[in-house]
Amino acid sequence: MPQDLSPLWISLKTSLLATFITFFVGIATAYWMLGYRGKAKSLIESILVAPLILPPTVVGFLLLVFFGKNGPVGKLMESLQLDFSIVFTWYGAAIAATVVSLPLMYKTALGAFEQIDQNLLRVARTLGATESTIFWRISLPLAFPGILAATTLAFARALGEFGATLMLAGNIPGQTQTIPMAIYFAVEAGAMEEAWFWSIAIMVISLSGIIAVNYWQERREKNRREQRRTTKQGGQGGQGGQGRQRGQGRLIVDIEKVLPEFHLKVSFSADHQPLGLLGGSGAGKSMILRCIAGIETPTRGKIILNGRVLFDSEQGINVPSRERRIGFVVQNYALFPHMTVAQNIAFGLPKGISGTAIKQQVESKLIDVQLSGFGDRYPSQLSGGQQQRVAIARALSSQPEALLLDEPFSALDTFLRSQLEQQMIETLADYQGVTLFVTHSMEEAYRVCPNLLVMESGKIIQNSTRYDVFERPATVTAAQLTGCKNFSTAVAVESGQIEAVDWGCNLQVVEPIPDKLSHVGIRAHHITFTDDSSQNNTFRCWLVRATETPHRMTLFLKLHSSGSASDDYYLQAEVFKEKWVTLKDQPMPWYVRLDPLRLMLLQ
Known part of the structure; x- marks a missing residue:
């Protein structure tokens, strides 16, 4: 164990400050980017995640240029006559750790917000909630597990930062030397025991946070599963009201x-x-x-x-x-x-x-x-x-x-x-x-x-x-949506009579024939079977095939002649099974009637 433990306190100090900053900046940025639809979105996204892609030394060099004596911040501080420097101080180490850990916080928090069902937010708005209320009461609580994981990752990344910190803050024992730099220079000096000590220390600190968060999330999910298993299903019935007088809504x-x-x-x-x-x-x-x-x-x-x-x-x-x-x-x-x-x-x-x-x-x-x-x-x-x-x-x-x-x-x-x-x-x-x-x-x-x-x-x-x-x-579409299955293109023949082209027959109709007549339709349960072939709109038919439901039979029929294949039919008729029992043994052809009162003339 080394006598100088300052790298531990410097690392904790800089990484905690960096995590504190990235927590608020990362959440605010992620929530803002979630709803941002501007043309510069791709550019902003690239800048935010750049520290995650670029080598840490490059990030550190850019920070050094920005905060250095000849950089924008350095010149600003000089013009304000501030006797203060960021370069080669622990503040510089904290800034470097913040910059390299922010992308992790931002991307993970953004993912957590994106996982929220947007219907929850839409419904909240219809209930009168303001955007700030929605954020604090819905978005943030629902995204909290992901944000907690993001915070842990950001802390671990800040704790392990080396390249950018070395460029901006240097390696000053007792001032800017963090644990990663202590490890590096201990190895260079051949002090392997000291290097092992700091390596184990940083792994214990980083992994402890990650393990704790994972354990909390597993326990949370387990409790939810147990609650769902033990919940009794009940209360399915309805309860009527007293029927108050209606308002005049419009x-x-x-x-x-x-x-x-x-x-x-x-x-x-x-x-x-x-x-x-x-x-x-x-x-x-x-x-x-x-x-x-x-x-x-x-x-x-x-x-x-x-x-x-x-x-x-x-x-x-x-x-x-x-x-x-x-x-x-x-x-x-x-x-x-x-x-x-x-x-x-x-x-x-x-x-x-x-x-x-x-x-x-x-x-x-x-x-x-x-x-x-x-x-x-x-x-x-x-x-x-x-x-x-x-x-x-x-x-x-x-x-x-x-x-x-x-x-x-x-x-x-x-x-x-x-x-x-x-x-x-x-x-x-x-x-x-x-x-x-x-x-x-x-x-x-x-x-x-x-x-x-x-x-x-x-x-x-x-x-x-x-x-x-x-x-x-x-x-035709309205008829289909209301359950009609039988259609034929149709043309008017004379007053009260049309030709059902696809069914190969003329039909007597009761309804006035519309000027833009295009189809005639009849519902499957309105088709009737009869022994009286002299009635109007009555035709010979043959059964092509039948399908069964719990209470009804659907009969696929062809008029005028027998079908040659299972899809060679004109009409679908529905009958109760009691009717089917008496109908199925009758010899072909059967007689089917398309009641004029039940025919639908469609445009």
């Missing part, structure tokens, strides 16, 4: 947004009755919600909620998400994982209310969604259905004027989806604002929403009551 949307995939252009209004947005993936449904919530900015147009202008491109109005008073429930619910159920719900409550009032309102919301007693649990301890109910309770806690639901049942199994769907209907019956419900399921849309807006490629193709949309779809 939402007007008339926007365009140019996207790489398609051009979103929609104009519609919604009132107190839930409006369902039905369409396939990529139709633009979720983008509409994001524009209304203020998460995305339309290219042009306007959004008005209860007389308040939320967005107007001509007047330059774009109200921030936190001020729009809109509740948003996204597909994965975006519950804050580091907060309890009670804290999640309280996050959306108005600011400035007392602690007692917060507890009362949170408990009231938990009772409303039948989760009383779950306030102390974390999202990871909840089932999918429970998470969904907490997300809805949190969205409603901010007393929004509009509630946006983006496929809230997509992550649930069929049985649970049915239960929660009924509870959703009851919850919306009590809600007094505007509700938009996005789904790609025609059955969900029909059950939950009295009015439907059908979309395709960023355009509205039908906006009407659910009855009209399902019974009288305006286009």
Whole structure:
């Protein structure tokens, strides 16, 4: 053991100061770069990580030029007549350690922030949180494990810095000689025992911090797994409300947004009755919600909620998400994982209310969604259905004027989806604002929403009551989205008669024939089998193949002649299995009727 332990104290002093500086500078820089979209981003990124790539001696030389007597800092200090020097002092060693350890802190912290689900931040904004609140209550706590690891790595890097320190601070025993330099010069002097002592010391100090952080993270993950295993799944049922009188909410949307995939252009209004947005993936449904919530900015147009202008491109109005008073429930619910159920719900409550009032309102919301007693649990301890109910309770806690639901049942199994769907209907019956419900399921849309807006490629193709949309779809796409499987190109023959070209037959129709008729359609369960071949729209058919579901049979039929292959069919008919039992043994051909009242004339 060497008699002079000053390298230990100098190393600890410089590395701790360097870590302290890089902690704040690294986090601030990483968070700023996360949202920076300027043209100079690549250049700034390169400068920040350069000390990680360049040889330490080059970094030290550049620092020496910068802080030296003839450098910018040196000349500035001389002009201010400051009797102070950074070169060949322990401050120089601390600066060198800071510069070489900052890239590790920055890159690791940036990675930690990038791993945060952006839906959490978007939902927080819709709940009225400011950017500073989001940083301190969501981003920083969620990124903390990564930041802690970054701090440990930065400290270890600062502790082991040699080249840059030697160039800027030199090797002055008792003043600037750190442990790495003590090792180097001990080896040069042939003092191997002293070199071994300092090598072991620096390894123990560096590895102790890394091991401690790894152990903490492993224990933390283990505790989470144990909590998930021991959590009892329950409370799946629903609870109805008392059905308060509805408000007179009104939402007007008339926007365009140019996207790489398609051009979103929609104009519609919604009132107190839930409006369902039905369409396939990529139709633009979720983008509409994001524009209304203020998460995305339309290219042009306007959004008005209860007389308040939320967005107007001509007047330059774009109200921030936190001020729009809109509740948003996204597909994965975006519950804050580091907060309890009670804290999640309280996050959306108005600011400035007392602690007692917060507890009362949170408990009231938990009772409303039948989760009383779950306030102390974390999202990871909840089932999918429970998470969904907490997300809805949190969205409603901010007393929004509009509630946006983006496929809230997509992550649930069929049985649970049915239960929660009924509870959703009851919850919306009590809600007094505007509700938009996005789904790609025609059955969900029909059950939950009295009015439907059908979309395709960023355009509205039908906006009407659910009855009209399902019974009288305006286009082939609308008919497909509502479950119709049978289509044929069609042309008008005369009044009350059309030709179904693909089916090779003429059909009597009841509906007025539209001027731009393009197709005729009929739903599979509207096709009937008959023994009376004299009825109108009745044709001979042959069974090509059949598929089975738990309660129904789907029959693939060809009209006029038998099919030559499994895909040689015209129509799909659905019958209950009781009907199939009596039908399957009948000799071919069968007779199928396309009821004129059930035919859909499409444009």
